[in-house]
Amino acid sequence: MIAASRSNAPSSFEEEALPHLDAVYRFALRLSGTPDQAEDLVQDTFLRAYRSWAQYTPGTRAKSWLFTICRNVFLRQRERGRRHDEIVQRHTAMGGGVVDAVNPLWRSLDGVDPEGAFFRSILDDEVLRAIDRLPEDYRTAVVLSDVEGLTYMEIAEMTGVPVGTVKSRLFRGRRQLQRVLYDYAVEAGVLPGGFGTRDEEDHVAP
Amino acid sequence: MSLLERLKRLLGRARRGGGSEMISCEQALSAVYEYLDGELEAGPREQVEAHFDVCARCYPHLRLEESFRIALRGASGSVQSPPGLRERVMDLIARSEEG
Ligand SMILES: [Zn+2]
Numbered sequence: 001m002i003a004a005s006r007s008n009a010p011s012s013f014e015e016e017a018l019p020h021l022d023a024v025y026r027f028a029l030r031l032s033g034t035p036d037q038a039e040d041l042v043q044d045t046f047l048r049a050y051r052s053w054a055q056y057t058p059g060t061r062a063k064s065w066l067f068t069i070c071r072n073v074f075l076r077q078r079e080r081g082r083r084h085d086e087i088v089q090r091h092t093a094m095g096g097g098v099v100d101a102v103n104p105l106w107r108s109l110d111g112v113d114p115e116g117a118f119f120r121s122i123l124d125d126e127v128l129r130a131i132d133r134l135p136e137d138y139r140t141a142v143v144l145s146d147v148e149g150l151t152y153m154e155i156a157e158m159t160g161v162p163v164g165t166v167k168s169r170l171f172r173g174r175r176q177l178q179r180v181l182y183d184y185a186v187e188a189g190v191l192p193g194g195f196g197t198r199d200e201e202d203h204v205a206p
Numbered sequence: 207m208s209l210l211e212r213l214k215r216l217l218g219r220a221r222r223g224g225g226s227e228m229i230s231c232e233q234a235l236s237a238v239y240e241y242l243d244g245e246l247e248a249g250p251r252e253q254v255e256a257h258f259d260v261c262a263r264c265y266p267h268l269r270l271e272e273s274f275r276i277a278l279r280g281a282s283g284s285v286q287s288p289p290g291l292r293e294r295v296m297d298l299i300a301r302s303e304e305g
Pocket of ligand 1: 263
């Protein structure tokens with residue numbers, strides 16, 4: 001009913017944008033790390049989206065458009081105060097430039113849980129905590145792709161990097177996250193202890 | 207994917223003449239994310255799929271990545287926006303219209 005009053009808005013803001021409120025909130029929460037900040041971020045995002053609704057091209061994905069605004073707002077805000085520590089450093093994922101096609105985790109799981117069923121037994125909160133510890137670029141790519149189902153192209157446009165960079169961020173982010181979850185599962189006793197598996201990440205398979 | 211679905215796909219492919227040459231394990235594994243992310247064109251997608259269908263070594267890899275994704279999606283999908291947020295957003299917009 002609000003958007004209907006705007007003559008320059010051919011499709012309704014309420015119908016196209018508001019249904020993505022939960023998705024934007026999820027994304028905002030992963031970006032900012034706290035519910036309060038996420039809520040502010042969502043409000044700011046939708047207000048800005050509403051003001052620029054005339055620039056939204058109908059037929060394009062409203063969700064990815066809203067995510068773009070949300071991320072921009074977040075990045076601007078963050079310049080005023082940096083967010084909680086990014087504990088996992090981006091250099092731990094791969095040592096050299098050579099990419100190992102065989103997931104190193106698979107070697108640790110071979111004969112124990114080769115299909116990674118343990119992932120699904122980890123509590124939601126632990127999974128979210130692990131996501132939040134990823135470096136921001138990786139976290140953004142992983143959340144947008146794995147959780148929200150955006151395409152590589154959409155993520156590339158949103159984050160202003162080439163598609164190849166999106167792929168490599170996804171690759172590294174996913175492997176880091178898997179390693180963190182694996183370690184957690186071992187600690188929690190869900191999986192038997194791994195031995196000497198961590199170093200394998202830095203080596204290429206023979 | 208269920209066992210039945212896999213079988214159906216295998217049968218379908220066998221009927222079509224088995225498809226083209228098999229890609230290597232290395233190639234299939236390198237494409238696992240693009241495959242799962244739906245980023246492959248029909249041709250390469252079928253090749254990757256065909257490899258995972260018949261390779262006992264690679265298939266668990268695919269399952270592992272699927273389990274991982276299900277866990278991520280489930281965890282984040284369980285998050286809902288707090289009650290009243292939608293109303294607060296609507297309010298904010300309405301007020302911005304007045305101002
Ligand atoms: Zn194989």
